[in-house]
Amino acid sequence: xxxxxxxxxxxxxxxxxxxxxxxxxxxxxxxxxxxxxxxxxxxxxxxxxxxxxxxxxxxxxxxxxxxxxxxxxxxxxxxxxxxxxxxxxxxxxxxxxxxxxxxxxxxxxxxxxxxxxxxxxxxxxxxxxxxxxxxxxxxxxxxxxxxxxxxxxxxxxxxxxxxxxxxxxxxxxxxxxxxxxxxxxxxxxxxxxxxxxxxxxxxxxxxxxxxxxxxxxxxxxxxxxxxxxxxxxxxxxxxxxxxxxxxxxxxxxxxxxxxxxxxxxxxxxxxxxxxxxxxxxxxxxxxxxxxxxxxxxxxxxxxxxxxxxxxxxxxxxxxxxxxxxxxxxxxxxxxxxxxxxxxxx
Amino acid sequence: xxxxxxxxxxxxxxxxxxxxxxxxxxxxxxxxxxxxxxxxxxxxxxxxxxxxxxxxxxxxxxxxxxxxxxxxxxxxxxxxxxxxxxxxxxxxxxxxxxxxxxxxxxxxxxxxxxxxxxxxxxxxxxxxxxxxxxxxxxxxxxxxxxxxxxxxxxxxxxxxxxxxxxxxxxxxxxxxxxxxxxxxxxxxxxxxxxxxxxxxxxxxxxxxxxxxxxxxxxxxxxxxxxxxxxxxxxxxxxxxxxxxxxxxxxxxxxxxxxxxxxxxxxxxxxxxxxxxxxxxxxxxxxxxxxxxxxxxxxxxxxxxxxxxxxxxxxxxxxxxxxxxxxxxxxxxxxxxxxxxxxxxxxxxxxxxxxxxxxxxxxxxxxxxxxxxxxxxxxxxxxxxxxxxxxxxxxxxxxxxxxxxxxxxxxxxxxxxxxxxxxxxxxxxxxxxxxxxxxxxxxxxxxxxxxxxxxxxxxxxxxxxxxxxxxxxxxxxxxxxxxxxxxxxxxxxxxxxxxxx
Ligand SMILES: Nc1ncnc2c1ncn2[C@@H]1O[C@H](COP(=O)(O)OP(=O)(O)OP(=O)(O)O)[C@@H](O)[C@H]1O
Ligand SMILES: [Mg+2]
Numbered sequence: 001x002x003x004x005x006x007x008x009x010x011x012x013x014x015x016x017x018x019x020x021x022x023x024x025x026x027x028x029x030x031x032x033x034x035x036x037x038x039x040x041x042x043x044x045x046x047x048x049x050x051x052x053x054x055x056x057x058x059x060x061x062x063x064x065x066x067x068x069x070x071x072x073x074x075x076x077x078x079x080x081x082x083x084x085x086x087x088x089x090x091x092x093x094x095x096x097x098x099x100x101x102x103x104x105x106x107x108x109x110x111x112x113x114x115x116x117x118x119x120x121x122x123x124x125x126x127x128x129x130x131x132x133x134x135x136x137x138x139x140x141x142x143x144x145x146x147x148x149x150x151x152x153x154x155x156x157x158x159x160x161x162x163x164x165x166x167x168x169x170x171x172x173x174x175x176x177x178x179x180x181x182x183x184x185x186x187x188x189x190x191x192x193x194x195x196x197x198x199x200x201x202x203x204x205x206x207x208x209x210x211x212x213x214x215x216x217x218x219x220x221x222x223x224x225x226x227x228x229x230x231x232x233x234x235x236x237x238x239x240x241x242x243x244x245x246x247x248x249x250x251x252x253x254x255x256x257x258x259x260x261x262x263x264x265x266x267x268x269x270x271x272x273x274x275x276x277x278x279x280x281x282x283x284x285x286x287x288x289x290x291x292x293x294x295x296x297x298x299x300x301x302x303x304x305x306x307x308x309x310x311x312x313x314x315x316x317x318x319x320x321x322x323x324x325x326x327x328x329x330x331x332x333x334x335x336x337x338x339x340x341x342x343x344x345x
Numbered sequence: 346x347x348x349x350x351x352x353x354x355x356x357x358x359x360x361x362x363x364x365x366x367x368x369x370x371x372x373x374x375x376x377x378x379x380x381x382x383x384x385x386x387x388x389x390x391x392x393x394x395x396x397x398x399x400x401x402x403x404x405x406x407x408x409x410x411x412x413x414x415x416x417x418x419x420x421x422x423x424x425x426x427x428x429x430x431x432x433x434x435x436x437x438x439x440x441x442x443x444x445x446x447x448x449x450x451x452x453x454x455x456x457x458x459x460x461x462x463x464x465x466x467x468x469x470x471x472x473x474x475x476x477x478x479x480x481x482x483x484x485x486x487x488x489x490x491x492x493x494x495x496x497x498x499x500x501x502x503x504x505x506x507x508x509x510x511x512x513x514x515x516x517x518x519x520x521x522x523x524x525x526x527x528x529x530x531x532x533x534x535x536x537x538x539x540x541x542x543x544x545x546x547x548x549x550x551x552x553x554x555x556x557x558x559x560x561x562x563x564x565x566x567x568x569x570x571x572x573x574x575x576x577x578x579x580x581x582x583x584x585x586x587x588x589x590x591x592x593x594x595x596x597x598x599x600x601x602x603x604x605x606x607x608x609x610x611x612x613x614x615x616x617x618x619x620x621x622x623x624x625x626x627x628x629x630x631x632x633x634x635x636x637x638x639x640x641x642x643x644x645x646x647x648x649x650x651x652x653x654x655x656x657x658x659x660x661x662x663x664x665x666x667x668x669x670x671x672x673x674x675x676x677x678x679x680x681x682x683x684x685x686x687x688x689x690x691x692x693x694x695x696x697x698x699x700x701x702x703x704x705x706x707x708x709x710x711x712x713x714x715x716x717x718x719x720x721x722x723x724x725x726x727x728x729x730x731x732x733x734x735x736x737x738x739x740x741x742x743x744x745x746x747x748x749x750x751x752x753x754x755x756x757x758x759x760x761x762x763x764x765x766x767x768x769x770x771x772x773x774x775x776x777x778x779x780x781x782x783x784x785x786x787x788x789x790x791x792x793x794x795x796x797x798x799x800x801x802x803x804x805x806x807x808x809x810x811x812x813x814x815x816x817x818x819x820x821x822x823x824x825x826x827x828x829x830x831x832x833x834x835x836x837x838x839x840x841x842x843x844x845x
Contacts, residue, residue, distance in 0.1 A: 209692060210685070
């Protein structure tokens, strides 16, 4: 009995899909929330519940979506990036200035993305190699990036952007499927691969849970962190496309404030822990849609912008409370001692 | 009044489908030291947690001074005078030693202001007899595992416990630290404290305990007076079968030198360390805790590269700047502290096992988790891991089985040199034998093994050569066939003895 009594499931047989567990998973809870919001919307304003409304609801929420995806990776490490909105504006400025100087639009777009990646690299270098806390680094760098934009643009705004910016944000494929949603789903699929299927993703889970052990296991913790921040920068660059497009093709230095908070909140709602090492990409994808619907629905219900913020805040707090509660009951099941050790960290 | 200060009857505890305790009994007399022994996963630690109120038993009775009690939390049990030192240090790494000791029972003035000066004084008074060189103002994380263990003991002492429970307190202590702990334990017993002492080391039991209780596979096997049961019978009771030998016969042929460490130094840790290791050889690095053994290993492995000196690997000088370089060359390390350095408690066992080398599970850019699981199961069976599910988190395993997971993680890599820092720490007699067997097998297939160990019998039982370190320097190299435990001990103590 002592030997070889490791009971594992027979790997030749597929484990089988446990419907009960699936229906209770956080991702499904998010789907229920999304459905409920839709029901409320269709009951409160049946006159407005139409294809075109749905399209514009989704379009309105897509500009933050690249930030959400990038943020999932950053949070996975146990870090945070509050500079992503500033990076997004910085990237828009890069593109806009290049266009103003007559650079071909494709190059201008690439320059924007490159600007984003460089900002991310600065953050990543300071966090990973200098060892500064990510919050401090990105609060400061966010002021830095915005400051630069303010100096360069002053009170002017850039109006010269590639024409496809607006169409990506506002057009529908065959008059039906929003282009921006398609873009989001493609990026989402890439991130699902990156985090859940690839070796890179596994490294993020390892580092987020126990960086020391990661180092002992031969993972280049610093390089991995740097890469993640650069990806975040790239995603901020992509966000700038959707953002400028949604703003009708112009940008000024004061735009986009609060986007970083929206991105972080969406991730948390999607089940990603700010302590690192926990969560998946599916949740934040659904949460992005929830946030879009929530904001829009409240708007349709004639709730003014400030009250809308209050409601959104309350919804988020409740969601986080629920997921914390689920965590702690999970952890209790697993082991009390290890939960204590985590607290200690 | 009952004869027993603490008595447990028919305790059952299950975790989901796993039965950790199946109707066990235990009786603790006032003022005795009672050893609790048994294989890894027998349920010892769980039993302790049931006593202190960390876990609620499914059924069973607990009598304290003859009166039935139930504890809903560790607070309640500690108010009743029960203190425990758990197997895994549960300290707060960023807080100071003083803060850790007085956590939850801070000394306050009438206005509720913390009296740090007084607490620091008391902390010093508690720590100094245990270990003179622990600075109570330093954060916990700067201490070695052994020192942290001593702080935990000081913490328990500060609560004036009537019943003190220690879960494998000697697992990471060196010989003379053990001796200090023995003396402290005996002193406490003489002061009337009743003590439960969990250990896998027979030495501890013979030295301290008057009675011993044995658990096996969640069952109560029996309890005996220590002087009335033979060692063989006791081992049988624990393992459930006859163990013919403690150490397997060595079969490996010793080949050429594969790695040579030449004159490496690291400021503040060790100086001018030189030794070599051959293919097929098991080299023991021994000495007192604090002699620099762990640091030498970490240097070779690239965690903290040496300031000067050379490492020659397969005839070429190599520059190992990080574990990545070490693993690439084929050097692996089983770290000293499995909780912080070896395990990711939140990820499934199989992902832990594969974490140090995932490259072989990549198929078309995707990690093949089925393959990972298969490989992990294979390796875990090899080292006799007891787990209910390969996807369970390591935190659900007993201490010894967690150690085996870290071992399996190394076996998953293709290595040439294995550095094992206290490989059998917290592992039971039966499983120890199988770990030695694996070490022999690896050696026979050409591995060179460097084993750090504080246990003399183990060093003599498995090593081909012994290098003794003393305060960061090589104190001598010995052939186990010629040397005696005495000579090794003298070599590791020399400077201290001479200095007095
Ligand atoms: N939190 C938990 N969740 C699930 N199973 C658990 C948990 N804690 C312990 N177990 C299981 O209970 C059994 C007994 O574990 P326990 O830690 O008490 O063993 P032990 O006798 O202390 O072993 P060791 O000598 O290795 O420390 C093991 O099979 C273990 O896997
Ligand atoms: Mg244990």
